[in-house]
Amino acid sequence: MSRNYLGEFEELVLLTVAHMNGEAYGAAITLDIKERTGRTVILSAVHVALYRLEEKGLVKSEVGGATQERGGRRKRLFSIMPYGINTLSEIRQVREEMWQLIPKPLRPSAL
């Protein structure tokens, strides 16, 4: 199975794209991350992460959806690719395995 090194921030962005299900774009992702994790992320960081993800083939993008609130400007919508889902689940699996290895007393209630 192909191993792709995914940065922590990139993984975050990828997860957000996955759950937004085709409606993910720069500003929305920035706000979502801020909401869920409290981290104030810079827009350009998100953009860069998205481009890198696309280069690696984990997401695909298409242009569309000009809305009034953007003043008629189109936005680039990102959606997750199967490869992206696989990568995420791989990562999750590795984390899970390693988590299981931690002795019980240190673990909080079972996940």
Added chain:
Amino acid sequence: MKHRNQPPVWIDRFLQWRLPEEQFEEVQGDMHELYALWVSKMRKRKANWLYLLNALTFLRPLPKPKVKYPRANPFYMTRNYLTIAFRNVIRHKVFSVINVFGLALGMSCSLLIFLWVQDELSYDRFHTNGNQLYQVMATLYWGEVSTSNNTPDPLANVLKDEIPGISKVAKTSFQAHVLFALGEKKQKQKGYFVSPEFLEMFTFPLIEGNTSTALSSPDAVVISQQVAQKFFGQENAVGKTIRINNEREAKITGVVQNLPDQSTLQFDWLMPYETYAKGKDWLKMWGMLGIFTYVQLQPEVSRAAVESKIKNLLPKHNPESLKDELFLHAFPDTYLHSSFKNGKPDGGRIEYVQLFSVVALLVLLIACINFMNLSTARAANRAKEIGIRKVIGAARYMLIKQFVSEALLLAIVALLLSLVMVSLFLPTFNALTDKAIDIPFSDTAFIIVLLLLTLSTGLLAGSYPALVLSAMHPVKALKGSIKLGIEGLIVRKGLVVFQFVISTVLIIATIVIFQQIYYIQDKNLGFDRQNVITLPKEGALYQHGEAFKENLLQSSAIQSVSAIGANPLEMNNTSTDVNWPGKPANFTVTVSPAWVDYDYLSTMNIGLIRGRDFSKNYPTDSTAYIINASAARLLGMENPVGQEIEFWKGKGKIIGVTEDFHIQSLHEPIKPVILMLSSRNTWLLLVKAQTEHTAQALEHLEKVVQKFNPGFTFEYHFLDETFEKQYSSELIVGKLAFYFTFLTILIACLGLFGLVTFTAGQRSKEIGIRRVLGASVINITILLSKDFFKLVILSITIACPLAWWIMHIWLQSFAYKLSLNPMIFVLTALTALFIAMLTLSYQAIKSALANPVKSLRNE
């Protein structure tokens, strides 16, 4: 969107500048969305600050979502370009040869003219004091305004003693010819009698002898290296003596290095001025403008300052010279700027230099444009290649690079070819222009100019096709339906018309010039210049003139002998001294006087209208005058014979009136002439030989001359040869026009050829269809030629009036000229049409014969 909650515009603009277009739209959209949210949650200032922060982070280079073109490997690409260029040339051999040849022709022409101009500009530049050297000249108001470089002898000392700002003055005689003899070796040499300062002022370095003392003793002579070698071989010449004019000995005090060709002062010897002036009281008068005066100004002194002081020196010392003014003419300007009109500098040879420089540039420009046209005309053939290159991924700049380098390659080949052409043509060119120009391969400035020339030609000529070809739409190119732009077509048609106009004008000019030259040669001058031998009255010929004449007449081959005190073809002496009863007050007349010997009229075969020639039977003839018809008219006399006038011989009677005869070139009208008898004042012998017996006459003449003047070289000229030489500059202009005509016709045909090829290529499908539908070859040929026929007619209509006007102006400089014959224009028009048709027909017929299948295949 609420307008007051817009983010700062300048930040947006900044983003727009930094980001690529597609990215900017998305980014700006996101930024605005976030801003809208921030503004609702915090103060506007904080929101702006956040906006700015976010915007600044976009400064780093973001990986762009699109893939960039990889840079092509330059080495392999260049090799490919060269290979393709080479193959292209080979495939269209005829075409490429014509193209390169046309460019080479243009380059050669420009190169030749450039070399000529350089040579002209370099005259007299070798004098180290050049900037401070001036020749004193005079504006004379004798009836009409004229400018002369003849000055009076006493002027020099006045300048030296009285005028501040002048550091040196040199007196120089008119060019003199003397006979040098050493043992058996004899030769006539030309030179000047000069003040000793001459050698200090002008840069003529002495390879033997001392500059400051060389001209101090009266019998000194400085000779040129050439003369020294001729008489003394390899030995030192200084200290040796040489015999002058069979009269006296002169001592060589210096040998001057051979003079460069680019010097207006040319001499074989220099002798002290005082030796010439001794005893000549007439020379030392203020009214006698008989020598040249050169001055060297002190450094930092301005010409204007000195001029204001010398301006009125002539009237000051000579009451008869009322308004005449002196001025200074910069010596380095002598060669190119010596033409004066009404007392003001009016160009001179510099006009030719400027004219030819412009011509050189024009020719080069036209050659480049032709090259451009021809290259573009072939573009359709390469459409497929260009289409494929674009599809594979060539960027536009790469295609431009390819075509420019192809053009550069051809330009380099053209340069080499033109160097060969110039080398081959140089001897003829030098003979034509009387120069010794060489290609200065070793001069770095020249090499740089050459390289620049090639580079600019290649770039210029290659730029247009490169830009046009690289803009082809790949799909259209591959499909075969490429149609090159028509905007350039009007320009190109205009250019062809322009080229043909020039060619036609030149053809007419050449014909007219040669016609005028033949007219001159045939025109009746009023005297007979055939079979007249001229020789200077030297030595015993002068002292024993009568005896000499008698001896000559003993031969039956010699018809008549006389003498004159002027050059019969160039009598420039003028005077206003004539007076006669009934002359209106304040009426200034200028006449041309000449001293003649007995039998002048019969020797020159000048007809007498009234009266008689000077004759020994009438001793009063020593104060008599003979005038010509123009003079009679000027004096207002109906019956001049017997009337008394007052002139250089005092009061005397007019004994004869002759028919008008020319005393100068046909540029000048016939002047009023007064002839006076004086054997003493004549210096040129005229010997008229019987026709068919010229050789005999010469033989006898030589024998008699040797008898009287043993030890003198026998030098003579034929009057008709001297006559031809007067019009040598016209002949040169004629020859140049002839060569130029050829050149421009060639170039014009090339231009036309290119245009026709281009249009024929564009219309190949149309021609194919016409052929299929039944048009014959002739129909097609006529169809194609029709348009260009109209262009040529247009050129001819423009050219004829233009040529008429130009030739009219040129002919004005001749007082006696041919009138312009309309036949010339008709003939030229037909010739131009014929040449154009030849050029057209090749391409037209080729297109008409093309297989329609080939052109219609890709529809």
